[in-house]
Amino acid sequence: MEINSIKKLYRVVAENGYxxxxxxxxxxxxxxxxxxxxxxxxxxxxxxNKNQNEMNSKVLPTDKNTNFEVFSDxxxxxxxPDKTINVGDKIKKEDNFGFVKGISFKDPIKFPKNGxxxxxxxxxxxxxxxxxxxxxLQIGD
Amino acid sequence: MFSKIxxxxxxxxxxxxxxxxxxxxxKTVAVYSxxxxxALHVKMADEAYCIGPARPDLSYLNVQNIxxxxxxxxxxAIHPGYGFLSENPAFADVVEKCGxxxxxxxxxxxxxxGQKSVARDLMDKAGVPVxxxxxxxxxxxxxxxxxxxxxxxxxxxxxxxxxxxxxxxLVEKKxxxxxxxxxxxxxxxxxxxxxxxxxxxxxxxxxxIEIQIIADKFGKVVALGERECSIQRRHQKLLEESPSVAIxxxxxxxxxxxxxxxxxxxxxxxxxxxxxxxxEAGNFFFMEMxxxxxxxxxxxxxxxxxxxxxxxxxxxxxxHLPDMDEIIQPKGWAIECRINAEDPFNSFVPSPGNIEQxxxxxxxxxxxxxxxxxxxxxxxxxxxMIAKLIVWANTREEAIDRMSAALLEFEISGVETTxxxxxxxxSHPEFRSGKFSTAFVxxxxxxxxxxxxxx
Numbered sequence: 251m252e253i254n255s256i257k258k259l260y261r262v263v264a265e266n267g268y269x270x271x272x273x274x275x276x277x278x279x280x281x282x283x284x285x286x287x288x289x290x291x292x293x294x295x296x297x298x299n300k301n302q303n304e305m306n307s308k309v310l311p312t313d314k315n316t317n318f319e320v321f322s323d324x325x326x327x328x329x330x331p332d333k334t335i336n337v338g339d340k341i342k343k344e345d346n347f348g349f350v351k352g353i354s355f356k357d358p359i360k361f362p363k364n365g366x367x368x369x370x371x372x373x374x375x376x377x378x379x380x381x382x383x384x385x386x387l388q389i390g391d
Numbered sequence: 392m393f394s395k396i397x398x399x400x401x402x403x404x405x406x407x408x409x410x411x412x413x414x415x416x417x418k419t420v421a422v423y424s425x426x427x428x429x430a431l432h433v434k435m436a437d438e439a440y441c442i443g444p445a446r447p448d449l450s451y452l453n454v455q456n457i458x459x460x461x462x463x464x465x466x467x468a469i470h471p472g473y474g475f476l477s478e479n480p481a482f483a484d485v486v487e488k489c490g491x492x493x494x495x496x497x498x499x500x501x502x503x504x505g506q507k508s509v510a511r512d513l514m515d516k517a518g519v520p521v522x523x524x525x526x527x528x529x530x531x532x533x534x535x536x537x538x539x540x541x542x543x544x545x546x547x548x549x550x551x552x553x554x555x556x557x558x559x560x561l562v563e564k565k566x567x568x569x570x571x572x573x574x575x576x577x578x579x580x581x582x583x584x585x586x587x588x589x590x591x592x593x594x595x596x597x598x599x600i601e602i603q604i605i606a607d608k609f610g611k612v613v614a615l616g617e618r619e620c621s622i623q624r625r626h627q628k629l630l631e632e633s634p635s636v637a638i639x640x641x642x643x644x645x646x647x648x649x650x651x652x653x654x655x656x657x658x659x660x661x662x663x664x665x666x667x668x669x670x671e672a673g674n675f676f677f678m679e680m681x682x683x684x685x686x687x688x689x690x691x692x693x694x695x696x697x698x699x700x701x702x703x704x705x706x707x708x709x710x711h712l713p714d715m716d717e718i719i720q721p722k723g724w725a726i727e728c729r730i731n732a733e734d735p736f737n738s739f740v741p742s743p744g745n746i747e748q749x750x751x752x753x754x755x756x757x758x759x760x761x762x763x764x765x766x767x768x769x770x771x772x773x774x775x776m777i778a779k780l781i782v783w784a785n786t787r788e789e790a791i792d793r794m795s796a797a798l799l800e801f802e803i804s805g806v807e808t809t810x811x812x813x814x815x816x817x818s819h820p821e822f823r824s825g826k827f828s829t830a831f832v833x834x835x836x837x838x839x840x841x842x843x844x845x846x
Contacts, residue, residue: 255740262743262771325442325456327463352459353489377463379440380456381425 256283317368318387322359322378326352330374335385339367347385350378365389392708393417393468396494397461398432400472401451403762403776404684405432408470411700420464422457424450426770431762438464445772451475454482458489468492468707470700474774477683478505494707496682500657504680508551508589514677517656519649522668522676524591532569535590539568542592548572550579551587558582559626561593596828597668598637599623600675602650603691605702606660607712614647615695615719618664618687622816624739624832630728630813631687633694634721636787636825637669646675647718653680662688662703686729686779689760693725693783724790725783728798728813732775735812736840743771747805752797756783769806777808787825791817815839 256273260283263271270284331348335341347359365387372384395418398405405421409432412419421436426445433439440460443450450456452475461469469491471477477495480502486493495501504510508528515521523542528551529535539546539562548571550558558579560571572588580586599620606612619635620628638646650665657680664685666678688699697719702712733739749765761778769775780797784790795817798810819835821827 255737325440325463326459353455353462354458355455377440377460379460380443380450381441 316389318363318365318389320362320384320387322350322382322384323380324350324352324355324357324359325379326350326355326377328372328374328376328378328384329356335367335370337367337369341365341367341387348374359384361387363387363389392710393492393704395420395437395464395466396468396470396704397422397457397464397466397491398436398470398472399451399457400470400475400477401427401430401432401762401773403760403779404472404686405430406435406762407760408472408700409435411698411704415701415704417704420460420466422451422460424772426772429767431764431767440464445770447475447772454485458485458491461491462489466491468494468704470494470703471683473683473686478681480505492707494661494703496659496661496663500659501682503657504663504682506551507549507679508587510680511589511591511677513656514653517652519653519656519677520675522591522594522678525589528587528589529572530587532572535572535588536565536568538590540565542590545593545595547591547593548575548588549591550575550583550585551589552579552583552585558588594668594670594676596830597621597670598635598828599666599678600635600638600646600669601664601666601681601685602646603662603664603685603688603699604650604654604659605662605697605699605706605712606654607706608660608709609711610655611712612651612654612659613712613715613717613719614650615691615697615699616721617643617646618690620687621827621829622822622831623829628687628729629809629832630726630816631690632724632726632787632790633690634724640720642673642675644718649675649677651717653677661706662699686776687727689758689779689781690725690727693756693758693781694721694723695719696722723783723785724787725781726790726794727779727781728794729776729809730778730780730801730803730813731809732769732777732806733809734807735809736843737807739809741771741775742807743769743775744806745769746777746803748802750800750802751778752780752800754793754797756793757797758782777803777806788823791823811843812839815842 273281275281329348329351331346341361342364344360347361349356349358368388369386397420398408409419419436421432421439422442423430423433424443424445442456443453469486476482478501480498483493483498483501511521525538545563548560558575560575562568562571575588576586601618603615604612616633617635617638618631618633620631622630653665662684664681667675668678669675692699732742734742746763746767751759758781759778763777782790782793784793798814816822
């Protein structure tokens with residue numbers, strides 16, 4: 251493989267947030283490349299080992315009480331819980347935040363942590379797509 | 392007619408479908424992966440929803456998420472585009488079962504034509520000329536070798552579930568057969584999850600000619616002319632034209648009649664393409680049927696005057712085809728170049744990256760189908776297409792000149808493109824004379840590289 255092709259491959263790998271790759275040379279040999287300062291992948295969602303009911307979350311260390319943004323990894327229509335969730339409500343991990351209704355499923359949404367509702371970002375009947383911000387929790391002290 | 396449809400695809404074909412829908416007053420719902428959040432089809436659609444991360448299997452192949460959006464958004468029908476789920480019979484079936492209209496053929500037609508050896512057998516029974524080959528899939532190499540000997544070498548071992556050249560091996564000599572047969576089976580298993588293969592006579596330096604058909608749900612099938620697709624590299628088309636210099640009016644009639652017969656044999660409706668191989672003596676043989684709209688459909692639109700996406704929508708909505716001749720005669724000449732983000736000086740290796748400058752050509756009868764714009768990022772997650780550049784003219788010579796000028800005018804920086812090679816083809820005497828075959832690219836690659844090195 252020519253050096254320019256390796257450089258291009260390096261760039262593509264780095265841009266996609268990976269930190270290493272291997273090239274197979276011939277039948278038995280492999281060459282491993284470990285990237286310096288790989289670009290951090292801003293991917294909110296990893297699909298490995300994810301409980302399908304667990305919301306994705308992102309920590310925003312903007313102030314003393316840390317905020318979590320929680321996102322949907324489901325696609326469908328949001329159905330709010332029977333008991334309305336309001337800003338200021340204290341919630342516990344695994345409490346119900348309604349569910350997402352898709353073509354062939356109705357998956358409940360559970361809060362991933364204890365906290366206080368800082369903002370509810372979705373309303374009953376709203377279409378929820380992948381990565382939709384559902385709510386912001388204030389956690390910590 | 393539908394009031395809202397969902398397009399289960401991305402890139403230029405999604406933009407293409409949106410354009411016709413806009414003209415027809417049909418609202419559009421786009422779906423996109425996280426990697427495509429800034430894509431043009433997302434900006435153009437009336438509504439757009441993210442369906443997953445970049446990986447195709449988690450987004451554009453995620454049937455559950457696509458159908459969930461369709462239901463939530465109130466879409467009545469789904470256009471599958473090309474690639475992805477467009478020739479997946481299970482997808483077509485579940486779309487209909489969920490109460491949507493699939494803008495394409497019936498799932499049974501997709502299934503039958505999707506298995507190459509089954510399709511071959513069906514066509515043979517329907518009276519469509521097929522390449523001499525095995526009647527069924529072959530499992531043992533001994534059985535396959537006997538079949539190959541009966542057909543006569545050279546032969547092709549082809550994957551039943553295959554496409555794009557994968558799971559295919561050319562065997563020129565008997566002594567190489569078993570090894571190559573087993574390699575084809577292994578590649579078919581890896582690429583398609585199905586190791587079934589069959590054997591077919593290999594035609595040396597054929598032309599690849601395909602016939603576009605459109606059919607309604609009432610049994611009317613129309614052939615809209617041929618497309619010449621012989622300029623290919625590793626079974627990937629680089630440019631197409633319509634009509635073909637190799638096709639006389641008499642041969643067009645014969646091939647069109649065969650294509651119509653093929654479509655009727657599987658009760659086909661919607662747009663489809665029947666691919667043939669043509670030898671130097673003018674004999675043609677069925678290769679396969681593509682049960683979807685093809686990348687190169689614009690050349691047919693320009694020589695026929697019909698909007699194929701509009702016809703697909705009308706057929707899907709239950710309308711009759713308009714008053715059309717059964718075999719459409721071409722008007723003028725059209726050529727399409729697929730401009731890909733690939734480096735023709737480096738074995739066409741993909742060249743993803745940020746498009747910096749993007750200045751598209753224009754003028755009379757110059758069409759650009761694209762989803763790119765300055766600043767757009769071509770990712771390695773999907774195909775490397777930048778744009779399709781299509782021209783029309785009264786004669787072939789004028790079309791070639793118009794394409795040459797348009798290629799020179801097309802300015803794209805930030806990524807490598809196939810434009811230098813396509814410009815070379817336009818100026819090549821063999822191409823201009825019309826005397827070429829599917830061997831053209833392999834035959835002239837070295838000369839192309841030397842030509843540019845000297846400059």
